Amino acid sequence: xxxxxxxxxxxxxxxxxxxxxxxxxxxxxxxxxxxxxxxxxxxxxxxxxxxxxxxxxxxxxxxxxxxxxxxxxxxxxxxxxxxxxxxxxxxxxxxxxxxxxxxxxxxxxxxxxxxxxxxxxxxxxxxxxxxxxxxxxxxxxxxxxxxxxxxxxxxxxxxxxxxxxxxxxxxxxxxxxxxxxxxxxxxxxxxxxxxxxxxxxxxxxxxxxxxxxxxxxxxxxxxxxxxxxxxxxxxxxxxxxxxxxxxxxxxxxxxxxxxxxxxxx
Amino acid sequence: xxxxxxxxxxxxxxxxxxxxxxxxxxxxxxxxxxxxxxxxxxxxxxxxxxxxxxxxxxxxxxxxxxxxxxxxxxxxxxxxxxxxxxxxxxxxxxxxxxxxxxxxxxxxxxxxxxxxxxxxxxxxxxxxxxxxxxxxxxxxxxxxxxxxxxxxxxxxxxxxxxxxxxxxxxxxxxxxxxxxxxxxxxxxxxxxxxxxxxxxxxxxxxxxxxxxxxxxxxxxxxxxxxxxxxxxxxxxxxxxxxxxxxxxxxxxxxxxxxxxxxxxx
Numbered sequence: 269x270x271x272x273x274x275x276x277x278x279x280x281x282x283x284x285x286x287x288x289x290x291x292x293x294x295x296x297x298x299x300x301x302x303x304x305x306x307x308x309x310x311x312x313x314x315x316x317x318x319x320x321x322x323x324x325x326x327x328x329x330x331x332x333x334x335x336x337x338x339x340x341x342x343x344x345x346x347x348x349x350x351x352x353x354x355x356x357x358x359x360x361x362x363x364x365x366x367x368x369x370x371x372x373x374x375x376x377x378x379x380x381x382x383x384x385x386x387x388x389x390x391x392x393x394x395x396x397x398x399x400x401x402x403x404x405x406x407x408x409x410x411x412x413x414x415x416x417x418x419x420x421x422x423x424x425x426x427x428x429x430x431x432x433x434x435x436x437x438x439x440x441x442x443x444x445x446x447x448x449x450x451x452x453x454x455x456x457x458x459x460x461x462x463x464x465x466x467x468x469x470x471x472x473x474x475x476x477x478x479x480x481x482x483x484x485x486x487x488x489x490x491x492x493x494x495x496x497x498x499x500x501x502x503x504x505x506x507x508x509x510x511x512x513x514x515x516x517x518x519x520x521x522x523x524x525x526x527x528x529x530x531x532x533x
Numbered sequence: 534x535x536x537x538x539x540x541x542x543x544x545x546x547x548x549x550x551x552x553x554x555x556x557x558x559x560x561x562x563x564x565x566x567x568x569x570x571x572x573x574x575x576x577x578x579x580x581x582x583x584x585x586x587x588x589x590x591x592x593x594x595x596x597x598x599x600x601x602x603x604x605x606x607x608x609x610x611x612x613x614x615x616x617x618x619x620x621x622x623x624x625x626x627x628x629x630x631x632x633x634x635x636x637x638x639x640x641x642x643x644x645x646x647x648x649x650x651x652x653x654x655x656x657x658x659x660x661x662x663x664x665x666x667x668x669x670x671x672x673x674x675x676x677x678x679x680x681x682x683x684x685x686x687x688x689x690x691x692x693x694x695x696x697x698x699x700x701x702x703x704x705x706x707x708x709x710x711x712x713x714x715x716x717x718x719x720x721x722x723x724x725x726x727x728x729x730x731x732x733x734x735x736x737x738x739x740x741x742x743x744x745x746x747x748x749x750x751x752x753x754x755x756x757x758x759x760x761x762x763x764x765x766x767x768x769x770x771x772x773x774x775x776x777x778x779x780x781x782x783x784x785x786x787x788x789x790x791x792x793x794x795x796x797x798x
Contacts, residue, residue, distance in 0.1 A: 320585075320586055321585055321586070340614055343613050343614050343617050343618070344609035344610065344613040344614050345609065345613070346613075347612070347613045347616075347617045348608050348609040348610070348611075348612045348613020348614065348616075349605055349608050349609050349613065351612075351613075352608050352612045352634055352636055352637075352684065352692055353608070353692065355636045355637055355686075356636040356686040356690050356691065356692050357690045359636060359639045359686055359688060359690070360688060360689045360690035364638055364639055365636075365637070365638070366633070366637045366638045367633070367634075367636070367637050368631070368632070368633075368637075369617055369632075371617055371620045371621040371624060371632070372617075372620055372630070372631045372632050372633075373629055373630070373631045373677055374624045374629055403675075406675065410668075410671065412638055419617065421620075421621040421624055423624060423625065424625045425621050425622045425624070425625035426621065427617055427618065427621050
């Protein structure tokens with residue numbers, strides 16, 4: 269049986285922080301045929317609000333520590349301000365968006381990251397097998413487009429801050445048995461470069477073997493490694509393709525064209 | 534055809550601001566048999582956050598003016614902090630809650646209140662006929678409990694602050710053709726008093742005629758008038774019953790008992 273395609277698109281803070289880029293992205297996203305899912309990150313608004321409220325941002329090993337006050341800010345900004353404005357903007361573009369986080373309908377459950385040498389606070393690691401794929405399938409079947417904020421819950425009343433890239437890949441994997449899933453990470457670059465000093469040296473198709481070779485050579489930037497690790501993990505678990513590319517090329521990426529992205533295959 | 538009952542419950546700020554009362558309410562709410570819907574107001578958190586951020590609260594004719602900065606706070610606190618924490622707490626009580634506002638799936642559309650003598654800013658008046666009753670029916674049929682924050686959208690990308698009492702009654706009226714709807718306004722008093730100086734003189738059943746008589750005598754407090762006007766409007770439009778009472782009596786009110794509430798009939 270041939271399954272229908274499902275596009276899952278993740279946008280990061282750089283688009284959310286740039287109003288013109290965001291409107292252009294939303295125009296393009298609204299035009300992609302449904303079924304589709306949007307996941308979004310945070311952007312600078314959470315950091316700015318924390319600063320205004322005098323809540324210090326604690327970073328450990330390059331990652332933000334989520335104490336109770338920081339979690340409240342994440343919930344307000346991600347699940348409130350950003351999520352609901354994205355939803356309202358998509359309605360205006362005739363895209364029937366529904367904003368949610370992992371607590372809603374209990375769709376994405378996580379465990380609070382266990383305390384080892386570092387306490388990251390209220391950060392959640394997704395329980396992949398607990399993602400409610402039937403809930404998402406039901407929404408998608410009604411022509412509804414889920415717009416997902418990067419928060420989960422532990423099933424015991426606690427919200428948890430969760431990495432949006434990881435959440436995108438976990439949702440893609442969960443829906444792979446039901447759809448031919450294509451996952452796209454939209455960011456500010458055109459893809460994985462063969463030569464980091466040459467912006468035009470985008471690799472159109474990257475196999476896991478090539479990726480491991482590039483990584484061993486130190487030719488993959490630190491910021492790309494978690495994205496690519498997530499990408500290949502998703503492919504090994506049944507996702508049809510994962511693209512990493514520039515949000516401005518979304519229509520081409522969604523059409524499966526190469527050029528504006530690296531496709532992990 | 535006998536329709537299945539649907540309980541629609543509205544809680545106000547006084548419960549949201551009192552942690553012990555809120556937990557008790559959520560225990561009681563979770564135990565009410567589905568289908569059910571929860572609507573919530575704002576509480577003091579929005580005012581406190583506005584003060585912390587140095588955003589002045591403007592009141593005109595006893596109502597809050599929603600400028601752009603105040604709207605952002607409402608979206609963060611109502612649709613983010615309050616809504617998602619209520620949802621996570623309900624999941625912990627085995628109630629499959631889904632948080633949303635009127636922008637989500639475009640379910641409750643409004644028009645920005647027209648400028649007359651007062652500009653209330655980004656405040657929405659609900660377009661009753663635009664409430665998507667099939668969307669709510671579909672969620673309820675899946676055993677999902679909508680938890681609704683008091684925000685709507687205008688269909689053109691603008692979120693709008695909307696009175697939670699009015700929203701509860703509009704949703705109740707919209708679903709009256711599909712369910713035997715009972716609407717409950719939970720607040721801090723036990724109902725409408727026959728004698729404002731006697732807390733035990735709760736009127737168990739109040740007809741619209743009696744209400745008009747009490748109002749003419751000046752025997753109804755100013756704060757109760759909009760609630761009661763909404764209540765009788767809902768009944769005229771097919772809602773089976775509207776109770777106004779103390780949240781602590783929710784189990785009795787939900788069972789249709791009198792004592793902890795006034796039933797408008």
